[in-house]
Amino acid sequence: MARVAGVSQATVSLVLGGKWHGRVSERTAQAVRDAAGGLGYRPNLAARSLRLGATRTALLVVPALTHEYFARVYAGAARVADEHGFGVVLYPSPAGVGPARDPFGSARAAIDGVIASSMAADALTGIGDGGLPLVMLDSDPGVPGGPPTVNLAVADGMRRITRHLVALGHRRIAHIASDVDAWTFRVRTDAVAAELAAAGLPAPGRFVSALHVTAGRDAAVRALSAPGPRPTALLCDDDILAAGACKGARALGLRVPDDVSVSGFDDLSLATALDPELTTVRLPAESIGEHGMTALLALLAGRPAPPVELPLTLVPRASTAPAP
Known part of the structure; x- marks a missing residue:
């Protein structure tokens, strides 16, 4: 891959590990990604997990799998996760209030962090005993000492x-x-x-x-x-x-x-x-998923994840008209 991209093996490692920002140019990083795609490269996540002591997997908890909005949130989160060598597991907790059952029995051994969409914060205490890094989407931003939030306006x-x-x-x-x-x-x-x-x-x-x-x-x-x-x-x-x-x-x-x-x-x-x-x-459902995964990656890297609020757009169509 280094030969195809015309860079060193160290540069390839930086880019595929998501640690290239500020160390190599965007052009070089894209050359490595193009080479990886052309060669059909897929990281061995199991081997990487053993080496790093991390699973590189996030859990996205939603109230429903049948609602189109949550499918779009997942698509946005998965896209950002893939760019950083992470996977996203989608898990429904239909009630939206806690405690949600731990889907793995011991989530700490299976995932690195949790993103929860449209859930109550205390619904997540049963997952990993509440000790995993957590980002809340579409959730009350005013909870004192609460997890980072990515909200819609x-x-x-x-x-x-x-x-x-x-x-x-x-x-x-x-x-x-x-x-x-x-x-x-x-x-x-x-x-x-x-x-x-x-x-x-x-x-x-x-x-x-x-x-x-x-x-x-x-x-x-x-x-x-x-x-x-x-x-x-x-x-x-x-x-x-x-x-x-x-x-x-x-x-x-x-x-x-x-x-x-x-x-x-x-x-x-x-x-x-x-x-x-x-x-x-x-x-902007996909965007809230993208921001949520970005915030979780920041937490996992020990960086701050400030609150985010995304604007919404009014779309007038034919179902509304002047009052009779």
Whole structure:
């Protein structure tokens, strides 16, 4: 590999070991990576683990394997991990609250660190006896002495979508809210209420739902059938709930968006499969996975991992329109 890249064996070792920054140029590092790819090189992780006393494996814990968002988070984390000779094992802990079962019996012997997405911090105490380096994604950043966090600007995203509906003239907005008691959903509820209050509008009716289409449909029917003036917009905590809300509106003979606007949150593939296509907020899922793995690598190298917050993007589409 050194001959193909035109460099020394020491340089190859630095690049493949992820220790080249500040010691060789990006051009040289890329030449080594190109040579490795051309030769079909794959590191012997078992041998390296024995030599270094580390597994070079990270565990990514998520609440669900079936949700597209977490698949994208994994893709981002795995890409960064691969660049540094690490692997990522994906592990579901559906409840999102602790303690999660240690998938290895003794995680300290099998993995070097943990990345947890949309989980409660105390849910991880059972993995490696809580003694492994830990990075939290989409988690409360205000926990004193807590692990490093990589978060989404969830509150700003909810403010943006609320302002979008208010700008369209909606004054009666119902919030179809997730029933999951997690930081990310509590932030959404607070942001919607605060934004409507700032606009001089009443607090939204809040209709709690499990995170699946049928439950979202039922919550939307409750919201649209409740006593008093009917809401002109349904603001949903995620795209899956929004898909259910569209079905609920149609079940009552209402048209989206002519009679009622519907918004989501996530920008899943589902958002453009719906008709009309869904107004939503785009989450940089792969980017949060990349930043999470980068933070874990910093911890493992003894470097600081400062908190990160990633911006979100409002994506207006045809499911929202001026209030009737």
